[in-house]
Amino acid sequence: MTQDFSTDVLICGAGAAGLTLAIDLARRGVSFRLIEKMDAPFQGSRGKGIQPRTQEVFEDMGILDRVVAAGGLYPPSREYHPDGSHVDSPVMTHTPPTPAEPYGIPLMVPQFLTEGVLRERLAELGHRPAFGCELVAFEQNESGVTARLASAAGEETLRVRFLVGADGGRSFVRHALDIGFPGKTLGVRAVVADVVLSGLEREAWHRFNEGSMDAQMSLCPLAGTQLFQLQAPIPLEGDIDLSAQGLSAMVAARTGRNDIRIHSVSWASAFQMNARLADRYRAGNVLLVGDAAHVHPPTGGQGLNTSVQDACNLGWKLAAVAAGAPKTLLDSYEEERRPVAAEVLGLSTKLLVDAKRGDMRRGREVHQLDLGYPGSSLAMEQPERAGSRLCAGDRAPDAPVRGAAGQPTRLFQLFKGAHWTLLGWETDRRGIAPRSGLHIHTFGDGGELHDDGGHFREAYEPMPGDWVLVRPDGYVGAIVASARIEALEAYLQTVGLGLPH
Numbered sequence: 001m002t003q004d005f006s007t008d009v010l011i012c013g014a015g016a017a018g019l020t021l022a023i024d025l026a027r028r029g030v031s032f033r034l035i036e037k038m039d040a041p042f043q044g045s046r047g048k049g050i051q052p053r054t055q056e057v058f059e060d061m062g063i064l065d066r067v068v069a070a071g072g073l074y075p076p077s078r079e080y081h082p083d084g085s086h087v088d089s090p091v092m093t094h095t096p097p098t099p100a101e102p103y104g105i106p107l108m109v110p111q112f113l114t115e116g117v118l119r120e121r122l123a124e125l126g127h128r129p130a131f132g133c134e135l136v137a138f139e140q141n142e143s144g145v146t147a148r149l150a151s152a153a154g155e156e157t158l159r160v161r162f163l164v165g166a167d168g169g170r171s172f173v174r175h176a177l178d179i180g181f182p183g184k185t186l187g188v189r190a191v192v193a194d195v196v197l198s199g200l201e202r203e204a205w206h207r208f209n210e211g212s213m214d215a216q217m218s219l220c221p222l223a224g225t226q227l228f229q230l231q232a233p234i235p236l237e238g239d240i241d242l243s244a245q246g247l248s249a250m251v252a253a254r255t256g257r258n259d260i261r262i263h264s265v266s267w268a269s270a271f272q273m274n275a276r277l278a279d280r281y282r283a284g285n286v287l288l289v290g291d292a293a294h295v296h297p298p299t300g301g302q303g304l305n306t307s308v309q310d311a312c313n314l315g316w317k318l319a320a321v322a323a324g325a326p327k328t329l330l331d332s333y334e335e336e337r338r339p340v341a342a343e344v345l346g347l348s349t350k351l352l353v354d355a356k357r358g359d360m361r362r363g364r365e366v367h368q369l370d371l372g373y374p375g376s377s378l379a380m381e382q383p384e385r386a387g388s389r390l391c392a393g394d395r396a397p398d399a400p401v402r403g404a405a406g407q408p409t410r411l412f413q414l415f416k417g418a419h420w421t422l423l424g425w426e427t428d429r430r431g432i433a434p435r436s437g438l439h440i441h442t443f444g445d446g447g448e449l450h451d452d453g454g455h456f457r458e459a460y461e462p463m464p465g466d467w468v469l470v471r472p473d474g475y476v477g478a479i480v481a482s483a484r485i486e487a488l489e490a491y492l493q494t495v496g497l498g499l500p501h
Contacts, residue, residue: 013166017290024315049301071109072223183276193268325496425462
């Protein structure tokens with residue numbers, strides 16, 4: 001209950017991270033306000049890659065088909081040579097789907113289209129962002145946060161349990177908390193612009209002067225639009241003409257062609273590339289997500305995806321604490337997500353070095369399917385599973401299974417939603433008492449699921465009597481033998497799934 005609070009959570013920033021968090025809280029029945037200081041939604045393509053792990057998150061949120069329909073696949077890279085010839089090559093490794101990993105190919109969806117789908121889903125859940133509303137001050141004590149907002153309607157003060165800063169790399173929330181943001185400027189300045197142009201086919205990602213930081217340029221057709229995204233490194237100092245005329249002159253100078261004409265510019269930015277990571281993700285009742293906590297170079301398409309998954313990790317924990325779980329549960333957010341951001345920063349920086357040499361190939365390393373939390377305080381094995389491919393803290397694999405009534409289904413369908421999922425392998429479901437927020441399914445004699453194809457056994461490697469607890473964000477929380485069932489009960493208490501009083 002909100003009680004003396006205006007709302008449970010105030011989310012500052014309605015980009016991908018803020019929208020994802022708002023959707024997650026809405027489907028859990030947690031009250032919140034989502035504010036954005038800009039007067040209208042962001043209209044640029046900045047983050048255009050949707051990685052396979054984020055596709056799984058979007059499936060869980062019920063929007064994957066819409067996101068796929070809004071965008072498309074990455075086109076092949078077409079590298080032009082000085083003599084006018086060119087060669088085409090794939091940018092992304094196309095990995096066939098498997099029972100455990102149903103999505104193996106990154107999608108291209110311009111950021112403004114992705115965020116549009118997220119806003120549509122949020123509206124279906126009864127909520128909308130408040131644009132033109134800015135957080136101008138806040139203070140906190142042990143019980144909550146007092147925030148001051150400013151909009152065209154005037155100023156407003158509200159009391160909330162938690163404040164989440166999803167307000168980007170220049171985060172007001174992070175600055176107000178005086179949280180360090182160490183890292184480095186990477187010595188690369190670039191222009192990125194969404195343009196309408198003529199003179200190029202839309203079947204390829206056109207690249208000129210690869211490997212030359214003075215003359216390099218790419219023009220990529222943006223799936224789901226009539227736009228191209230222009231990308232080019234520029235000098236570290238000096239003004240850049242971002243008008244259609246100015247960018248047309250840059251294109252002509254770098255391509256040596258006068259048949260490519262830019263007719264209009266819908267969005268453009270000149271920016272310095274940085275790699276930075278916040279010293280902390282949490283200060284009391286205030287937390288950071290997305291670019292407010294980490295900024296990456298755009299190489300590898302990691303930023304938006306990491307931000308979405310920050311929000312996915314935090315949402316269920318905020319909901320649990322708001323419902324009475326121990327507040328210490330929030331400590332696991334930074335514990336789990338900050339090391340992931342550090343790893344992603346390293347990958348993005350490495351890929352930037354590769355891009356400077358003209359190497360744009362991307363493989364499994366960008367898919368984010370192998371990221372997990374095996375060292376987390378929320379990862380429990382009783383007994384330890386030495387030598388197993390799947391450990392507590394890992395991403396929970398998908399698998400096709402069959403219900404006792406004969407109909408096929410998938411584990412991801414069973415996981416979908418705001419609940420925890422407990423899978424028992426040759427167990428007695430009466431060993432765990434039912435409770436709110438936990439869905440229990442069992443395989444074996446008397447169980448309602450059948451592993452006819454052996455895909456569950458292959459992915460999870462269960463022993464008879466094992467219980468596998470899958471978190472709401474799709475990671476394995478615990479793997480416990482029936483003989484250690486008391487350890488599972490204690491775990492459920494720590495995450496707010498104790499028996500009703």
